[in-house]
Amino acid sequence: MTSHQSTQTMKPATAAKKLGVYLEATPTEFQEGVVSRTELNALQTDPPEWLLELRRTGPHPRPVVAAKLGVSIAGLARGGVTEALTTEQIEALKKDLPEWLVKERATQAEVRKEAVRIKEKKAEQAEQARQPRS
Template structure:
């Protein structure tokens, strides 16, 4: 697979990965090995960042769209994320509320569909 695909599946920011990772194709076996026994650089990137937008959104409890609406940076470190969670700016409170409401609505719809399927 391409390095960008592997980075996305690993939840890391590709430009922060070592050059040998960025410049070579990753086989399925190599990818499985990275998951099973992550090297030091991968462990450090996952712990400290910089993190890509999807990981930042997950750690903040918002959607990636919410980050975009707020004008938050595409890439953040773990320390920057922790600082935002301590500060809790108004946009973060609002986006967390919106994200929770959307998740609740999706769960309600899923439950209704399951009940309807069970009745058939």
């Protein structure tokens, strides 16, 4: 018996997410086709001009916008940002620094600080559990 391995494919939305781009801004042929694992790897290692341009100028999907602004996706929603933004729009927000952005960045900093505290506490507890009791 010979093993027949099928080509693994994904929907364009999944591929766009893995590439970190906004699906609606990709070329029509990308949006309407399927993407194989091989094609995705090729796009990642040797991106075509359209992909480079999208990554450079956007519009960017919300996870990318959130990362560039230093906030969570929920923080974007609380700030009223529900659509994809271009790099230019993101830079304008960074420059203008609206009140919601300052607040959400502070919230995100607290969340990160708490995550570090919890991680350190768990490491300390694990270390104590490894030590022999007398």
